[in-house]
Amino acid sequence: MNAAPSINWTALWVFVFFFVLVTVMGFGASRWQRGAQGKDAHLDEWGLGGRNFGTWITWFLVGGDFYTAYTVIAVPALVYAVGAYGFFALPYTILVYPIVFVIMPRLWHAAQRAGHVTAADVVYGRYGSRALELAVAVTAVVATMPYIALQLVGMEVVIKALGLTGELPLAAAFVILALYTYSAGLRAPALIAFVKDLMIYIVVLVAVVLVPMKLGGYSAVFSAAGDAFAAKGGATGLTLKPQQMLPYATLAIGSALAAFMYPHTLTGIFAAKSADTIRKNAVFLPAYTVLLGLIALLGYMAYAAHLPIKSNNDVVPALFNALFPSWFAGFAFAAIAIGALVPAAVMSIGAANLFTRNFWKAYVRPDVTPAGEAKVAKVVSLVVKFGALVFILFLPTQFALDLQLLGGLWILQTFPAVVFGLFFGWFRAPALLAGWAVGLIGGTAIAFMDGVKPVHTLHIGGDAYTVYTGLLALLLNIVVASVLQLLLGARNPGVTASRA
């Protein structure tokens, strides 16, 4: 189906219809959910939607930007390639919610009290250290950039599946996105998320009911995949190989700890109306995880449908093109493409907020007004998106994939600085900064020595333990911070209680 790039006109028209619909919504969004304050030019308005999003809007927004388009493409692709191992996304996106429930209401309170917009703001407010603030902010921006680029990969895959060639459609879609994010801020992706999520729910529910019916039921799907893995050999299969179990568990827990350290997920948290909004969302957001689990199974359905797959990322589009009428394929592709717009918009807003608050205000213009902040952030959001587009158009995709993988490791190293202070006041900035540096540099070095792979094998005694490198780096981070704090705290005991 990818061999002949003939344009699928029905699918294309359906696709264009929905794309135009969300574009109109995106530009109209600036008038939606206006807070009572009526402050037009304030970073709280553009960058956090007026901090006024209730339970429903937050559910759609966070669901829409945490479960990204790239996930819809990449998770089934990985499951198709390796089987059970690719399923770690499921325990990951389950365990993330108890973590969100415990941590995020506190973070929200800390931000709300002082008017903080970013995690780095909260860190500066707590520790009064510009260095630690900068460390957290830079890590977050650098980890997010490749993530935005990968949303473009997700979009590229479906645009190609429609039969369109060249880079113009992708560039055009992204320019439109950049413009309405510029004008409406966080309200644009929040409003579009409603459409995107409903479309994705429809697509997936139809797919998980109809596809197995066409292919002879779930047992047929699983046995086709099992046979394929048996023929393929290696570390693939319907269950994990013994040596895959520890990587599976550590990837799940490490990813769950990292997930809400990213600026796009945190922006959804800070934009919530209340701490209670976040608690309720920790209860209801797992609904998306059911969806993700079902999406992952599309990887197995590709085996049962005997699709010729050239690149793993084509699994989902190929499945829809083969099994559904063109209008529904177009609907599904539109859902995925719009699914890329929401996280890309929120990510660029999160990165722009970080630049504005923790670099521009901190170093360039300390006297900047909230209106001035909004102006800077709007321009930066354009620059960030343009950067991601150039990245994808001119650099190999593998580069973005590697950077995104390292980005997960990097963002995890901000966890102690952002979270620990919410629960206890023992750590001070120098210890946390040292821990961050060692975790980041050590973790990156280990990952490079392993050839940019997510897991590292430790040899302890005669046994080999393979674990997620990011989690290993976090452990190193915490150990260094604790040891240093013990030494520093013992040297000047008076300093520890200074800042509440």
Add this chain to the structure above:
Amino acid sequence: MWILLLVPFLGLLWVPFYNHELPALFGFPFFYWYQLVWVPVTAFLIWVVYRHGQKRGEV
């Protein structure tokens, strides 16, 4: 009550417990339906802790 939030970690991180194909349910091998079942179970446990906190006035 907060201890309930640790239960999903036990259930999902002890991988050898569920790394089997049998017993299957509706055509799903155990590995898959077991993990999927943890989604509503986790949501329910969080809800219980949330309700408990609400009653005790932790807002």
